[in-house]
Amino acid sequence: MTAENEFTVTPYSVDGEIDYEKLLEQFGADPLSDDQITAFPDPPHPLVHRRVFYAERDIDRFLSAVNAGQPHSIVTGRGPSGPMHIGHVLPFYFAKYLQEQTNALVYIPVSDDEKYFLKEMSLEVIGAHTRENLLDLLAVGFDPDRTRIIVDTADGDVVYPLATAFAKAVTQSTIEATYGEPANIGLSFYPAVQATHLLLPQLIEGRHPTLVPIAIDQDPHIRICRDIADKQRYDVDKPSALLSKFLPSLAGPGKMSSSDDAPSILLSDDREAVFEKIRAHAYSGGQSTIDEHRDLGGDPERDTSFQFLSYFFEADDERLERLAQEYRDGSLLSGELKDIAAENIADFLERHQERRRQLGSLVDELPAYRLTDAERKRARQRVGFLDEELF
Amino acid sequence: MTAENEFTVTPYSVDGEIDYEKLLEQFGADPLSDDQITAFPDPPHPLVHRRVFYAERDIDRFLSAVNAGQPHSIVTGRGPSGPMHIGHVLPFYFAKYLQEQTNALVYIPVSDDEKYFLKEMSLEVIGAHTRENLLDLLAVGFDPDRTRIIVDTADGDVVYPLATAFAKAVTQSTIEATYGEPANIGLSFYPAVQATHLLLPQLIEGRHPTLVPIAIDQDPHIRICRDIADKQRYDVDKPSALLSKFLPSLAGPGKMSSSDDAPSILLSDDREAVFEKIRAHAYSGGQSTIDEHRDLGGDPERDTSFQFLSYFFEADDERLERLAQEYRDGSLLSGELKDIAAENIADFLERHQERRRQLGSLVDELPAYRLTDAERKRARQRVGFLDEELF
Numbered sequence: 001m002t003a004e005n006e007f008t009v010t011p012y013s014v015d016g017e018i019d020y021e022k023l024l025e026q027f028g029a030d031p032l033s034d035d036q037i038t039a040f041p042d043p044p045h046p047l048v049h050r051r052v053f054y055a056e057r058d059i060d061r062f063l064s065a066v067n068a069g070q071p072h073s074i075v076t077g078r079g080p081s082g083p084m085h086i087g088h089v090l091p092f093y094f095a096k097y098l099q100e101q102t103n104a105l106v107y108i109p110v111s112d113d114e115k116y117f118l119k120e121m122s123l124e125v126i127g128a129h130t131r132e133n134l135l136d137l138l139a140v141g142f143d144p145d146r147t148r149i150i151v152d153t154a155d156g157d158v159v160y161p162l163a164t165a166f167a168k169a170v171t172q173s174t175i176e177a178t179y180g181e182p183a184n185i186g187l188s189f190y191p192a193v194q195a196t197h198l199l200l201p202q203l204i205e206g207r208h209p210t211l212v213p214i215a216i217d218q219d220p221h222i223r224i225c226r227d228i229a230d231k232q233r234y235d236v237d238k239p240s241a242l243l244s245k246f247l248p249s250l251a252g253p254g255k256m257s258s259s260d261d262a263p264s265i266l267l268s269d270d271r272e273a274v275f276e277k278i279r280a281h282a283y284s285g286g287q288s289t290i291d292e293h294r295d296l297g298g299d300p301e302r303d304t305s306f307q308f309l310s311y312f313f314e315a316d317d318e319r320l321e322r323l324a325q326e327y328r329d330g331s332l333l334s335g336e337l338k339d340i341a342a343e344n345i346a347d348f349l350e351r352h353q354e355r356r357r358q359l360g361s362l363v364d365e366l367p368a369y370r371l372t373d374a375e376r377k378r379a380r381q382r383v384g385f386l387d388e389e390l391f
Numbered sequence: 392m393t394a395e396n397e398f399t400v401t402p403y404s405v406d407g408e409i410d411y412e413k414l415l416e417q418f419g420a421d422p423l424s425d426d427q428i429t430a431f432p433d434p435p436h437p438l439v440h441r442r443v444f445y446a447e448r449d450i451d452r453f454l455s456a457v458n459a460g461q462p463h464s465i466v467t468g469r470g471p472s473g474p475m476h477i478g479h480v481l482p483f484y485f486a487k488y489l490q491e492q493t494n495a496l497v498y499i500p501v502s503d504d505e506k507y508f509l510k511e512m513s514l515e516v517i518g519a520h521t522r523e524n525l526l527d528l529l530a531v532g533f534d535p536d537r538t539r540i541i542v543d544t545a546d547g548d549v550v551y552p553l554a555t556a557f558a559k560a561v562t563q564s565t566i567e568a569t570y571g572e573p574a575n576i577g578l579s580f581y582p583a584v585q586a587t588h589l590l591l592p593q594l595i596e597g598r599h600p601t602l603v604p605i606a607i608d609q610d611p612h613i614r615i616c617r618d619i620a621d622k623q624r625y626d627v628d629k630p631s632a633l634l635s636k637f638l639p640s641l642a643g644p645g646k647m648s649s650s651d652d653a654p655s656i657l658l659s660d661d662r663e664a665v666f667e668k669i670r671a672h673a674y675s676g677g678q679s680t681i682d683e684h685r686d687l688g689g690d691p692e693r694d695t696s697f698q699f700l701s702y703f704f705e706a707d708d709e710r711l712e713r714l715a716q717e718y719r720d721g722s723l724l725s726g727e728l729k730d731i732a733a734e735n736i737a738d739f740l741e742r743h744q745e746r747r748r749q750l751g752s753l754v755d756e757l758p759a760y761r762l763t764d765a766e767r768k769r770a771r772q773r774v775g776f777l778d779e780e781l782f
Binding site for chain 2: 124165170172181185380385386
């Protein structure tokens with residue numbers, strides 16, 4: 001626990017009420033500027049122009065490549081420790097949106113190793129989540145020719161030699177200064193695996209800007225990877241980061257997580273479940289009685305239903321502004337706002353679930369997204385392994 | 392450096408004059424007993440009955456399996472940081488001898504990752520040593536049907552998931568208490584890779600006793616692996632250890648290493664080079680003049696040439712005893728003893744080199760010794776990965 005007005009944010013724990021501006025100072029990242037938002041392909045994704053992605057490291061390099069039609073990639077990953085909720089899937093829909101607009105390569109690392117190291121879960125349980133999560137990732141609808149999915153323990157033939165190459169540049173004291181004392185030696189090593197994820201597109205496709213859209217708590221991984229890229233003089237650019245706030249929890253401010261007390265809206269929830277969860281649990285920015293609300297109005301900025309709409313689930317800026325206005329002036333009630341959010345989220349989930357139903361089995365669908373043998377070999381060779389003579 | 396009469400022995404540094412008995416107390420291993428020596432298949436290898444292998448952990452389990460004709464395996468590895476010298480190759484010839492006598496499975500892990508983490512060497516240089524060392528390992532003449540060679544970074548598809556499974560059971564503080572502060576996070580993780588090496592035969596072939604014949608400085612790896620086997624309740628026996636003294640350096644007592652000041656006898660040395668190195672550098676237990684030597688005799692126990700013969704290079708016990716006797720009584724001179732040792736070592740190396748010359752390229756020869764796809768899958772499944780649904 002932290003004292004009032006204090007908070008801690010590391011990749012392994014988020015605690016307290018987060019001051020996002022202060023966090024940028026702590027981490028040494030920059031706020032996303034208006035010019036940078038404008039430099040995104042038009043129309044910019046709501047997550048960008050509404051500043052859910054509110055900060056960045058070194059993003060100009062990536063945006064220049066996008067605008068010059070030069071190669072560029074996006075890396076955004078998944079830790080498979082449970083079923084995916086709507087907060088988990090937004091970065092993937094964002095990546096898919098960019099892929100459609102700019103033809104970006106998208107690399108999706110699935111860090112089953114990290115989750116096993118972190119959680120009281122067996123490999124079997126993590127494995128079951130991995131398979132479920134993979135189907136959800138495939139349901140997003142990436143272009144298989146421009147997308148690669150890496151599962152750390154299933155792609156050890158490329159993950160381990162690359163992580164080995166990078167691990168030498170990272171001291172144990174760097175890890176402990178960044179993350180605190182790791183619970184086991186798997187977590188000590190894991191940042192080298194994370195660096196592998198972030199550098200893999202360049203190791204396979206040659207030097208180019210890579211964007212990592214990621215919740216701000218994961219920024220320390222980026223910093224370590226950027227240091228590695230600096231130190232080891234592989235021919236790679238340091239990855240750029242696009243850092244987001246957390247999707248609000250139904251219970252109010254803070255990070256939405258499947259392990260919180262308040263329920264999360266899962267990708268598998270049906271329409272009824274979505275309405276039930278939002279009606280029963282969504283933190284309201286309205287007044288406690290209808291009369292009071294008609295009189296005083298609500299605060300959309302403190303209302304989870306509005307936040308959901310604003311972050312992702314209402315793409316139409318004018319409609320969103322109208323809802324905010326009506327909520328503030330009291331003509332839109334909390335219950336009505338909740339139902340609008342639930343409606344939009346349920347629509348989104350039905351489309352997602354329908355695409356997931358259309359998929360064949362993982363055995364049939366995944367191979368199109370896995371690294372090819374030539375890509376694996378190229379990555380290993382780029383860090384110094386001379387496969388061709390060994391095999 | 393250590394004070395006089397002190398010594399330190401860890402897997403990463405050996406310093407001072409070693410008191411092998413004291414080391415056993417420090418490490419908590421047991422001396423090899425007469426009964427245990429007798430339980431080795433007849434005739435016991437000189438390295439055993441002359442107590443170069445002088446200590447053990449839990450070896451009765453292994454010997455019982457051998458004598459009952461039950462499955463058993465040997466794991467003995469190589470760190471490819473340079474050309475191999477005669478000290479490096481002895482455990483492999485010992486393993487081959489046991490394989491011929493008992494049909495033992497032999498697993499040979501090549502820890503290129505560890506050497507990269509430890510040394511100021513690039514992956515390219517380590518890779519070149521790996522390829523050379525592999526040819527020397529193949530030249531030993533193992534039975535490819537009963538032998539597997541694993542190269543950590545080339546077999547990451549099996550090494551990484553297994554090491555992941557084990558790493559969770561090892562805390563960073565265990566590592567630091569055992570090895571001291573690691574230089575980088577690769578070395579923090581490496582004990583999980585080492586445990587993978589030692590448990591791999593059982594994970595592939597089912598539970599059975601595994602013997603690890605190894606220089607005593609590597610014992611901490613065994614202890615960590617035995618703890619892991621205890622903690623994680625995989626269905627495996629804790630590996631047994633057969634612990635050796637160090638082959639004496641040409642320069643006298645201490646560990647023989649390619650990086651010492653005194654030259655080592657390399658597997659690639661020709662007859663002339665062997666004679667030259669021994670004549671010029673082998674530490675002598677004789678007297679400083681011939682007259683003195685004839686008068687007072689020499690001390691075979693302090694004579695490197697005699698030690699070489701006794702450890703490995705003179706299999707005939709009677710001849711060895713006669714040489715010791717003649718050296719002690721002064722009738723055998725230091726120079727004569729040196730030439731006998733050089734002759735035997737050169738003969739051994741010529742046979743080794745001839746077998747190496749008979750080999751085809753690594754690309755042609757190695758595949759017979761690599762893990763099969765079915766073996767890789769079985770090992771992953773044994774620790775909890777459910778490949779068949781993912782692929």
